[in-house]
Amino acid sequence: MERSVAYIALFxxxxxxLGLVPQITLAFGVPVTAQSLGIMLCGTVLGARxxxxxxxxxxxxVALGLPLLSGGRGGLGxxxxxxxxxxxxxxxxxxxxxxxxxxxxxLPLLPIAILASLLGGILVLYLFGVSGxxxxxxxxxxxxxxxILIFIPGDILKAVIAGVLTAGLARARPGSLLSRPA
Amino acid sequence: MISLTSPLETWAHRVPVGWKLAAxxxxxxxxxxxxxxxxQVAALTLALMLYLSAGxxxxxxxxxxxxxxxxxxxxxxVWHLIEGTPQKGLMIALxxxxxxxxxxxxTMTSRLSDMIDVAAWLLTPFRHIGLKTRALEIAIALxxxxxxxxxxxxxxxxxxxxxRSARHPSWRIALPMTVLxxxxxxxxxxxxxxxxGIH
Numbered sequence: 001m002e003r004s005v006a007y008i009a010l011f012x013x014x015x016x017x018l019g020l021v022p023q024i025t026l027a028f029g030v031p032v033t034a035q036s037l038g039i040m041l042c043g044t045v046l047g048a049r050x051x052x053x054x055x056x057x058x059x060x061x062v063a064l065g066l067p068l069l070s071g072g073r074g075g076l077g078x079x080x081x082x083x084x085x086x087x088x089x090x091x092x093x094x095x096x097x098x099x100x101x102x103x104x105x106x107l108p109l110l111p112i113a114i115l116a117s118l119l120g121g122i123l124v125l126y127l128f129g130v131s132g133x134x135x136x137x138x139x140x141x142x143x144x145x146x147x148i149l150i151f152i153p154g155d156i157l158k159a160v161i162a163g164v165l166t167a168g169l170a171r172a173r174p175g176s177l178l179s180r181p182a
Numbered sequence: 183m184i185s186l187t188s189p190l191e192t193w194a195h196r197v198p199v200g201w202k203l204a205a206x207x208x209x210x211x212x213x214x215x216x217x218x219x220x221x222q223v224a225a226l227t228l229a230l231m232l233y234l235s236a237g238x239x240x241x242x243x244x245x246x247x248x249x250x251x252x253x254x255x256x257x258x259x260v261w262h263l264i265e266g267t268p269q270k271g272l273m274i275a276l277x278x279x280x281x282x283x284x285x286x287x288x289t290m291t292s293r294l295s296d297m298i299d300v301a302a303w304l305l306t307p308f309r310h311i312g313l314k315t316r317a318l319e320i321a322i323a324l325x326x327x328x329x330x331x332x333x334x335x336x337x338x339x340x341x342x343x344x345x346r347s348a349r350h351p352s353w354r355i356a357l358p359m360t361v362l363x364x365x366x367x368x369x370x371x372x373x374x375x376x377x378x379g380i381h
Contacts, residue, residue: 001380003371005317009324010367014360016325017332034356041360057321064297065186065289068329073250075186075289080210080281082254137258138274147257161353168357169364176364 007178008050011042012058019070033070036155039090040121040162043097044113045169047179051094059087085132089125096120101179109170109180114163121162122155185294186286188243192236194291199300202288213280219269222276229283236291247286251278298322317380324370328363335362 015038038058042051058068067074069087079087097120104112126148133144170177188195194202209225216222233241255275262271298319305315336359343351374380 001317002374003368005321005380006324006367006371006374007364009321010328010363010370012321012325013328013332014363016329017336017359018356020333020336034353037356045360057318057325060301061322061325064301065292065294066326066329067186071250075247076206076285077247077282077289078250078285080278080285081250082278136274136278137254138270139261161356165357165360169360172357172361173364 004050004178007046008054008057011038011046011051011054012061014038015042015055015058016061016066016068019068034158035070036121036125037158037162037165039094039125040097040117040159041165043094043099043120043179044101044116044162044166045177045179046094046098047102048095048098050178051098052091055091055094059090062087080136082133082136083129084136086125086129088132089128092128093120093125096124098179105180110163110167113166114160117159117162118156121159122152125155126152186247186289187293188236188240188290190237190240192240192291194232194236194287195293197291199288199292199296200303202292203300206284206288209284210281213277213284216277217273219273219276222273222280225280226276226283229280229287232287233283240290244283244286244290247290248279248283251282254278314380320374320380328366331366332359332363335359 015035018034018038039055042054045051046054062068062074063076063079065075069078078084097116100116100119101112104116126145130141130145130148133139133147134141137144137147139147166177170180213222213225216225230241233244236244255278258271258275258278262268262274302315302319305318309315336355339355339358340351343355
């Protein structure tokens with residue numbers, strides 16, 4: 001119990017701390033923040049249930065008024081902004097990522113961690129994110145999708161990094177992968 | 183940790199947080215159903231007056247938080263000029279500015295401790311059906327304590343990288359950062375258990 005709470009809190013904090021990492025800009029000028037990397041890691045390391053709770057805790061603190069989102073954003077306003085859909089999608093993304101990790105326990109870690117991050121952290125997250133933009137900007141789903149597809153290459157990069165990090169963690173701290181207990 | 187609450191005491195700081203949140207929910211729902219530009223402009227004027235009623239310094243720092251919307255305003259303007267529906271674009275931009283401005287007003291005038299109290303109150307029904315919310319309260323405190331710590335750890339790792347390499351620090355520092363976080367989590371778990379655990 002204590003370990004679960006500590007891990008959930010620490011991964012919520014890690015997601016927040018990754019938002020402090022200065023954003024990098026891809027070759028074609030799209031800014032990429034490390035925050036969604038944190039969401040993916042919550043799923044790949046903590047598994048579905050704990051990963052979901054960690055991201056929910058992170059969002060709760062954002063809603064309470066802490067500037068934990070990348071760029072020092074926070075408060076209730078971000079839940080009404082065009083990118084709010086991504087915020088609502090964050091916990092579900094972590095859950096799906098974790099679920100894939102848990103269900104495919106017998107398969108090799110690195111490719112599954114990357115696949116789980118791709119499906120949870122991109123496919124599921126964008127379903128929510130694009131829907132949110134479609135609602136707040138009053139556009140159709142495909143129109144809203146066209147506005148943000150440019151961010152996908154950066155996210156694919158992050159999914160690969162999340163997979164490599166998860167595999168690295170499994171080597172450095174074998175007992176820490178709660179999504180795949182030994 | 184610095185929260186987004188305005189350090190300038192205003193009249194709105196003294197309004198109970200629960201009321202502000204209820205009013206915000208109602209206002210947001212209404213803004214999404216108002217389909218008239220005049221009414222949206224009226225609502226935005228009201229929102230501006232709300233900010234100004236708390237003082238000009240407060241209003242200025244409040245308007246700064248709306249900066250995150252500029253890229254979206256730009257997209258809306260270009261989109262609707264091309265589509266030939268400028269009225270609809272104006273409507274969307276106004277509604278966006280309105281909802282975000284009102285939500286930020288509540289955040290700026292509500293202390294973190296009061297917000298946490300409201301969150302704890304909202305969890306009351308869960309406590310009645312036997313769920314333990316103590317773990318959540320400890321977890322909130324842990325995140326608030328650990329976020330700046332992890333940020334500092336990251337900064338130290340970047341410095342260590344710079345001391346040894348001429349190249350820019352890359353995503354590679356994320357692994358040691360996460361390993362340090364996990365070790366911290368283990369220490370905290372042991373410390374919690376040693377102090378009687380979470381009940």
